[in-house]
Amino acid sequence: MIEHDVVIVGAGLAGQSAALAAIAGGAKDVAILSKVHPVRSHSGAAQGGIAASLGNEAEDSVEMHDYDTVKGGDFLSDQDASLILTESAPEMIYALEHMGVVFSRTEDGKIAQRPFGGHSSPRACFAADRTGHAILHGLFEQVVKHDVKIYSEWYMLSIIVHDHGCHGIVVMNIDSGEIEVIKTKAVMFGTGGYGRIFQTTTNAFASTGDGAIISYRAGVPLEDTEFMQFHPTGLYRHGILASEGARGEGAYLINGEGERFMERYAAGMMELAPRDIVSRAEQTEIDEGRGGEEDGDAVYLDLRHLGRERIMERLPQIWQLSRDFQGIDMIEEPIPIQPTAHYSMGGIPTNVDGEVVYDEENTVLAGYYSAGECACVSTHGANRLGTNSLLEACVYGDRAGRSIAKYLSGGYEERPATPQVFSDAVAQATERADRVRAMDGPERLGDIRNDLKVAMTNKCGVYRDEGPLTELTDELREFRGRYARAHISDRTRRFNTEFLEAVELDHMIELAEVMVAGALARKESRGGHSRRDFPTRDDENFLKHTLANRAEDGTPDLTYKPVKIIRHEPVERTY
Amino acid sequence: MPEPITIRVKRFDPETDAESYWQDYTFEPPSEDSTLLDCINHIKWFIDGTLTYRMSCRSAICGSCAMRVNGGGQLVCNSQYRDHLDADNTITVEPAGNMPVVKDLVTDATGFWEKIRAVDPYIRSDREREAEGEHLMSPEDFSNIDDASTCIMCGACYSECASYEIDKNFLGPAALAKAQRVVHDTRDEEQGPRLARLSEYGGMWDCAHCFACVQACPKPVNPLYRIVDLRNEAHRRNFHDNNGSRHARGFVDIIEESGWLDEAKLPLKSVGSLKEFVTDLLPMGIRMGVKNKFRPNPMHLLPGRHHPPVPKMNEITKIIDKTKAADPADNE
Numbered sequence: 006m007i008e009h010d011v012v013i014v015g016a017g018l019a020g021q022s023a024a025l026a027a028i029a030g031g032a033k034d035v036a037i038l039s040k041v042h043p044v045r046s047h048s049g050a051a052q053g054g055i056a057a058s059l060g061n062e063a064e065d066s067v068e069m070h071d072y073d074t075v076k077g078g079d080f081l082s083d084q085d086a087s088l089i090l091t092e093s094a095p096e097m098i099y100a101l102e103h104m105g106v107v108f109s110r111t112e113d114g115k116i117a118q119r120p121f122g123g124h125s126s127p128r129a130c131f132a133a134d135r136t137g138h139a140i141l142h143g144l145f146e147q148v149v150k151h152d153v154k155i156y157s158e159w160y161m162l163s164i165i166v167h168d169h170g171c172h173g174i175v176v177m178n179i180d181s182g183e184i185e186v187i188k189t190k191a192v193m194f195g196t197g198g199y200g201r202i203f204q205t206t207t208n209a210f211a212s213t214g215d216g217a218i219i220s221y222r223a224g225v226p227l228e229d230t231e232f233m234q235f236h237p238t239g240l241y242r243h244g245i246l247a248s249e250g251a252r253g254e255g256a257y258l259i260n261g262e263g264e265r266f267m268e269r270y271a272a273g274m275m276e277l278a279p280r281d282i283v284s285r286a287e288q289t290e291i292d293e294g295r296g297g298e299e300d301g302d303a304v305y306l307d308l309r310h311l312g313r314e315r316i317m318e319r320l321p322q323i324w325q326l327s328r329d330f331q332g333i334d335m336i337e338e339p340i341p342i343q344p345t346a347h348y349s350m351g352g353i354p355t356n357v358d359g360e361v362v363y364d365e366e367n368t369v370l371a372g373y374y375s376a377g378e379c380a381c382v383s384t385h386g387a388n389r390l391g392t393n394s395l396l397e398a399c400v401y402g403d404r405a406g407r408s409i410a411k412y413l414s415g416g417y418e419e420r421p422a423t424p425q426v427f428s429d430a431v432a433q434a435t436e437r438a439d440r441v442r443a444m445d446g447p448e449r450l451g452d453i454r455n456d457l458k459v460a461m462t463n464k465c466g467v468y469r470d471e472g473p474l475t476e477l478t479d480e481l482r483e484f485r486g487r488y489a490r491a492h493i494s495d496r497t498r499r500f501n502t503e504f505l506e507a508v509e510l511d512h513m514i515e516l517a518e519v520m521v522a523g524a525l526a527r528k529e530s531r532g533g534h535s536r537r538d539f540p541t542r543d544d545e546n547f548l549k550h551t552l553a554n555r556a557e558d559g560t561p562d563l564t565y566k567p568v569k570i571i572r573h574e575p576v577e578r579t580y
Numbered sequence: 581m582p583e584p585i586t587i588r589v590k591r592f593d594p595e596t597d598a599e600s601y602w603q604d605y606t607f608e609p610p611s612e613d614s615t616l617l618d619c620i621n622h623i624k625w626f627i628d629g630t631l632t633y634r635m636s637c638r639s640a641i642c643g644s645c646a647m648r649v650n651g652g653g654q655l656v657c658n659s660q661y662r663d664h665l666d667a668d669n670t671i672t673v674e675p676a677g678n679m680p681v682v683k684d685l686v687t688d689a690t691g692f693w694e695k696i697r698a699v700d701p702y703i704r705s706d707r708e709r710e711a712e713g714e715h716l717m718s719p720e721d722f723s724n725i726d727d728a729s730t731c732i733m734c735g736a737c738y739s740e741c742a743s744y745e746i747d748k749n750f751l752g753p754a755a756l757a758k759a760q761r762v763v764h765d766t767r768d769e770e771q772g773p774r775l776a777r778l779s780e781y782g783g784m785w786d787c788a789h790c791f792a793c794v795q796a797c798p799k800p801v802n803p804l805y806r807i808v809d810l811r812n813e814a815h816r817r818n819f820h821d822n823n824g825s826r827h828a829r830g831f832v833d834i835i836e837e838s839g840w841l842d843e844a845k846l847p848l849k850s851v852g853s854l855k856e857f858v859t860d861l862l863p864m865g866i867r868m869g870v871k872n873k874f875r876p877n878p879m880h881l882l883p884g885r886h887h888p889p890v891p892k893m894n895e896i897t898k899i900i901d902k903t904k905a906a907d908p909a910d911n912e
Contacts, residue, residue, distance in 0.1 A: 041634075041636055041642070041644065042644075042689075044642075044643065044732070044733050045636055045637075045642040045643060045644050046642075047636070047637065047642070049637070049641050049642055049732075050637050050639060050641050050642065098714075099712075099713060099714055102714045102715065103705075103714075103715070103767075104702075104703065105702055105703035105762075105765065105767060105768075107722070107725060107726075107729045107761075107765075108714075108717075108722075109719075109722060110717050110718065110719045110721075110722045111719075112719065113716070114716030114717050114718050114719075115714060115716065116714050132729070133726070135641070135730060138641055138730075138732070139729065142729070142731075142733075146701055146702035146703070147702060149696075149697055149701060149702060150700075150702040180682065209636040209637040209638070209642060210635060210636050210637075210638065211636045245638070245639040246639070321800070322641075322730075325640075326639060326640070326658075329640070329658045329659060330615070330639075330658070332613075449625070449626065450625070450629070451624075451625030451626050454625075493629060494628065494629035494630050495629050495630040495632070497593060497595045497596070497630075498595070499593075499594055499595055499682070499683060500632055500682055500683040500686055501632075502624075502632050502633070502634075503624070503629040503630065503632075
């Protein structure tokens with residue numbers, strides 16, 4: 006058995022921030038564990054920016070950032086969390102800058118800022134169009150500097166929860182295939198999102214929601230998973246992200262007829278309306294026959310008027326991506342794009358200190374922390390504004406790390422966990438691993454995964470409706486059946502990626518079930534959740550967070566908890 | 581449907597294979613514009629689940645999928661399969677070089693990361709904890725670290741590095757590019773000690789300029805150019821007391837004499853002491869002499885010109901003068 010005071014699972018912005026904060030707070034024995042090397046984490050794919058009201062380019066304030074965030078979230082944000090997020094932002098940016106993160110600069114040498122969707126002032130700090138990459142590598146530099154113990158390419162199989170406390174995790178060393186327990190005083194999840202359950206997604210193959218489902222199976226509910234963000238500008242058919250920074254720099258959206266259609270949906274902010282609104286506008290254009298490309302499933306991002314110099318200075322990565330993946334030079338031609346699954350607003354419920362809470366009363370599960378996309382604190386409510394995710398990962402990762410340090414130095418008490426608890430956990434994980442490695446049915450994992458993604462995109466996508474969601478609920482039951490009859494051909498132990506993909510697919514199917522249950526029950530349209538049969542927001546019945554608990558039979562059992570409304574009463578949301 | 585293609589993969593399973601072997605997969609790619617990664621995924625998901633490799637973002641930012649395609653290191657996610665077909669509609673895929681193979685296309689990158697760690701890849705500054713605002717950095721200063729900071733640590737350059745292949749002490753292109761990013765970061769306050777260390781054996785002067793890293797790099801890092809940036813900075817700051825610097829300056833001196841590069845003179849210009857001459861250069865010269873690679877000529881030990889100048893020597897002198905005038909420090 007391995008022992009550490011703290012294990013951070015996931016090494017993106019949230020995980021690395023938490024590790025560094027825990028160490029800064031005095032924690033002595035902190036380890037980071039990730040199924041990919043830390044710099045391979047999906048935070049690195051974030052492009053456009055990280056929000057903070059520095060006011061380097063125009064007047065700005067925490068109050069404006071806070072209100073934009075809550076309004077952007079369609080008033081489902083917990084307002085204690087959104088205020089902490091926006092208040093902490095400037096200090097966080099300066100801390101990142103001091104540790105060495107590379108930022109693009111204004112003429113007078115300050116951090117440059119650009120406009121972004123739903124933000125009333127240019128507050129996106131950026132490193133060209135690779136902001137996530139710049140911060141991820143900047144944090145990793147610090148992790149190297151502090152010589153933090155890293156378990157790179159280790160896969161978590163389960164979390165050990167016993168007697169209202171967390172005692173560690175069960176992990177597999179991918180290289181050897183061996184299963185071990187890591188006994189801890191505190192565990193933190195920064196395990197990322199689950200966009201991979203959709204057909205077209207900006208998310209990496211690794212974004213399969215492992216942490217969220219492992220937590221759910223250990224008895225912690227999942228919050229607000231029906232709120233899935235579709236990014237308005239994924240490269241057509243590839244889903245690769247083309248940063249909102251493009252529109253921040255002034256790019257237009259045009260339909261198949263060459264019309265700047267946002268005029269009809271958000272005449273005030275046009276292309277810089279929040280993502281849920283822009284994605285719905287695009288989907289409506291496509292559904293009503295004004296799309297482009299062969300199948301009419303695309304609209305276009307037009308950057309031509311920005312000119313070569315601006316594009317190459319501010320958006321070099323997406324110029325390259327569009328050239329490599331679409332064969333298009335965006336300086337000369339508009340690029341086809343489409344709404345693309347991007348970000349999960351929901352996740353593991355936490356309080357503002359990063360502690361995981363497991364019921365309607367927000368009771369804390371001792372020794373278990375979470376932050377970043379896998380968590381739901383909830384600053385983003387029903388729809389996240391662009392550039393708030395990197396900020397949230399850093400701010401709440403940092404807060405979780407500090408809470409952990411405090412817990413270790415003060416609140417921690419040895420909880421009774423007999424050796425039996427650990428040996429049972431290993432036995433269970435080993436039994437599951439052996440079962441997966443022995444799967445010998447007729448179904449191909451690749452087919453099940455593809456069918457799942459297509460079903461989720463068609464029936465739980467930008468627009469939802471009772472009929473298709475009900476059908477989907479039944480189909481997901483069939484997916485479980487098909488999974489039980491699946492086949493695996495790699496039965497070895499060492500570096501068995503087919504085994505990992507099989508386990509991930511198991512997680513994806515269950516996540517889809519939780520998401521669809523939440524979507525079916527939420528009979529309103531709010532932020533990223535849009536029902537054709539209930540097209541308006543219903544504050545009277547649904548101004549509340551969904552909590553899905555795993556019932557005895559494995560199905561999601563829904564309850565709700567109130568939203569923390571403090572300063573901003575819900576009003577109609579127009580842009 | 582696209583025409584069938586063959587992907588020839590170098591395979592190795594540590595649990596069953598004594599050594600690696602080639603396996604051909606012939607199939608119709610998912611679509612005309614599939615990437616090479618799409619094709620490899622197609623093999624794994626629909627033909628042979630045992631094929632093992634790393635990949636994640638599929639958009640050239642995570643750096644997981646560097647391997648050798650038709651003999652050269654690169655990512656497999658950011659180009660279409662059609663760009664790599666040979667005359668037989670075949671693409672050859674094998675693990676990245678300069679690293680031990682773990683399984684199929686997965687390599688052990690421990691050595692690569694050790695090199696990165698060896699350059700202390702983080703800003704060192706007493707100002708680190710100042711809380712008030714950002715450090716000012718001009719757009720020009722940013723542009724000096726812009727290219728190097730796009731590095732995704734995929735290891736494609738390291739896979740192809742000829743200098744590292746023959747001398748494992750060499751830091752390699754990725755680590756040196758990272759070092760350039762830190763050295764040229766105006767927030768760092770240890771440029772001097774860094775440049776001193778990077779001037780030692782295994783550092784910036786041990787690159788053989790083969791350009792393989794530039795060809796392999798999927799981002800605008802161009803490691804060799806970053807190494808040149810480091811050398812220029814080292815000269816600007818007068819880090820002259822090392823073989824690399826003496827070699828570079830000696831090169832210019834020799835050309836200045838006659839327009840010819842008298843290669844026999846270059847080693848003499850590069851050594852720093854009589855001791856080094858006796859312990860390193862002389863034995864090598866003798867070995868080369870024995871193998872007929874070089875005919876010893878005592879004249880070489882004498883200072884001064886050994887060849888008549890090239891025709892139009894005045895034009896060469898002009899080039900040298902102009903270059904020195906452009907950045908005098910570079911050529912001291």
